[in-house]
Amino acid sequence: MPQEFQTLAQLLSHGFDTVIDVRSPAEFAEDHIPGAINLPAMSNEERAIVGTIYKQVSPFEAKKKGAAILARNTARHLDESLSHHDGAWRPLVYCWRGGQRSGSVTIILKQIGWRADTIAGGYQTFRRLVYAAMYEADVPHRFILLDGNTGSAKTEVLNRLPDLGLQILDLEGLARHRGSMLGAMAGGQPSQKAFETALACALAQMDPARPVVVEAESSKIGKLIVPPSVWKAMCAAPRIDISVPLEARVTFLNAAYRDIIDDPERLKARLQPLRFHRSHAVVDQWEAMIAEQDHHGLARSLILDHYDPAYEKSRSVHAPQVIATVRSSTLDTAGQDDLAAQVARVINGL
Numbered sequence: 001m002p003q004e005f006q007t008l009a010q011l012l013s014h015g016f017d018t019v020i021d022v023r024s025p026a027e028f029a030e031d032h033i034p035g036a037i038n039l040p041a042m043s044n045e046e047r048a049i050v051g052t053i054y055k056q057v058s059p060f061e062a063k064k065k066g067a068a069i070l071a072r073n074t075a076r077h078l079d080e081s082l083s084h085h086d087g088a089w090r091p092l093v094y095c096w097r098g099g100q101r102s103g104s105v106t107i108i109l110k111q112i113g114w115r116a117d118t119i120a121g122g123y124q125t126f127r128r129l130v131y132a133a134m135y136e137a138d139v140p141h142r143f144i145l146l147d148g149n150t151g152s153a154k155t156e157v158l159n160r161l162p163d164l165g166l167q168i169l170d171l172e173g174l175a176r177h178r179g180s181m182l183g184a185m186a187g188g189q190p191s192q193k194a195f196e197t198a199l200a201c202a203l204a205q206m207d208p209a210r211p212v213v214v215e216a217e218s219s220k221i222g223k224l225i226v227p228p229s230v231w232k233a234m235c236a237a238p239r240i241d242i243s244v245p246l247e248a249r250v251t252f253l254n255a256a257y258r259d260i261i262d263d264p265e266r267l268k269a270r271l272q273p274l275r276f277h278r279s280h281a282v283v284d285q286w287e288a289m290i291a292e293q294d295h296h297g298l299a300r301s302l303i304l305d306h307y308d309p310a311y312e313k314s315r316s317v318h319a320p321q322v323i324a325t326v327r328s329s330t331l332d333t334a335g336q337d338d339l340a341a342q343v344a345r346v347i348n349g350l
Contacts, residue, residue, distance in 0.1 A: 002098060002120035008129040008204040016092035016117070022101045023094075023123065031193035033094070033126050034201050039077045041070045041101040063100075070101065074108055090115045098122030127193070133200040134227035140208040143169075143233045144347060147216040147320065148242030150180060150307035151249030151256075151299070153331045153339070154215050157242065160340035161213055166347060167206050169214045174198040177222035179215075180307070182260050182270055184222065195224045203230075211347055213240075218314070238323045240343055244331055246303065252331040253299040261298075264290050278306055323350075 005011035012034070019036040021028050024047045028038040042050065046069045054062035091109060093116060095101035102118045109116035119125060133139075148154050155178070161168050175195055177183050190198070206212055214234060219226050226234070260267050268287055275283045282305055289298040326342035328335040 002118045003092065004120040005125065005129070008133055008200060011119075011126060011129065012201060012204060014092055015090075017090045018092070020091050020093045020105070021095075021123070022105050023096055027096065027123075030191045031127070031197050032123070034197065036094075037081070039073075039081055039105075041073055041095065041105055042066065043073075046073075066100070067104070070104055074105055078108075078112075085114070087113050088115075090117075092117055092119060094119040094122045094126070096122050097124055130193075130197050130200040133204065134196045134229050137229060139203065139229050139233040141167075141203060141206060141212045141233070142208075143214050143237035144211050144323075145214055145216040145234060145237045145239040145320070146242065146343065147239040147322070148244075149249065149303070149311050151253040151303055151331075152242040152244055153252055153256075153336050154242060156331075156336050157339045157343065158213060158215050160336060161344060164340060164344040166344060167210055167212045169199070169202060169206075169212050171199075171215060171217050171221060171226065174202065175221040175224045177224070178256075179217055179221050181273070182257050182267070184260075184270075186259070189222050189224055192224055196227050199227060199230060211350070213343070213347065216320075238321045240346055241322050241325045242339060243325050243327045244335075245329060246300070248329065248331045248335070249303060250296060250299045253303065254295050257299075261295055274306060282306075 003014065005014070019033055021032050021036040021038050022041040023032075023038070024040050024042055024044045025038060026044045028036075028040070032038070050062050050066045050069065053065055091114060093102045093106045093109070098118055098121045102122060106116045106118050121128075146154050146158050155170070155172055158168050158170060159173075172179050172183075174190075176185050176187065176189050178185065189195070203212075214237070216239060217226065217234070219231050254261065260270065267290055271283055271286055282301075286298055286301060289295075289301065324346040326339050326346070328339050
């Protein structure tokens with residue numbers, strides 16, 4: 001009998017040894033159940049061939065071709081990726097709808113003697129659970145936002161909080177983007193679906209009776225949109241504000257964005273859209289600083305002439321409730337540790 005899951009938490013605590021996604025690599029790359037391995041029943045190209053036969057010839061011929069491909073690929077997986085498993089191994093297999101691909105692979109695994117099973121409804125069941133959590137239901141957790149102007153080391157402070165016993169939701173980490181115009185990271189961002197999966201699964205494994213600290217962000221992180229349920233909870237959440245001196249922020253920003261600062265052409269390209277927001281004269285000045293390698297002056301001007309005004313405009317619209325302000329004169333390791341400890345004391349005192 002296929003395994004039926006009513007909640008995301010149930011699915012994530014499935015109890016099987018390995019989750020196998022037998023969809024094509026392209027389907028897997030867009031989104032998949034966390035922790036699943038991809039052992040495709042068909043490659044991207046093979047799936048396209050079978051689909052063409054289905055439409056242009058007949059469903060029967062497509063199924064016959066698909067069965068031959070699946071058998072060859074499954075034999076290869078058995079010889080390679082699965083060859084080390086003993087008889088006690090319990091795999092959970094899924095495809096797009098929990099139908100032919102996962103069912104066929106599971107039959108083969110069972111015939112060998114492994115206690116294999118499938119997910120009823122396949123990936124679509126998982127996606128429905130994620131969608132419901134992100135678009136249809138309210139987040140059951142109580143958020144507290146960690147706020148502060150650009151260069152305040154919010155992400156670094158946030159990621160120190162689990163060691164102090166607090167729950168966090170690292171939106172920038174899950175989105176693989178630092179949340180600003182210079183925030184792109186190597187490797188690019190996940191798909192929107194994969195981002196929603198990461199968010200929903202992270203929240204599903206947290207205790208809703210305890211607060212969750214989230215970095216204050218806009219509704220869009222790079223190319224990704226914060227799902228409605230998470231954004232609604234963020235807009236209603238109280239904030240803890242980080243306050244540090246301007247020069248400490250300038251020093252921190254220079255270090256944090258060293259990857260792009262050391263690439264002048266990429267840096268200049270990222271600044272071009274601001275010609276329509278901050279004027280050509282301001283961007284021309286930034287480009288002159290880049291040419292002169294005046295990194296300190298550039299970071300200072302970016303903060304004063306772009307980031308801080310943008311933050312003030314956003315705050316005037318949302319009028320956030322600030323429940324505490326934590327302060328440090330530096331943003332070195334000791335300063336970040338001290339800020340995290342202050343945040344923890346505030347939350348533990350609520």
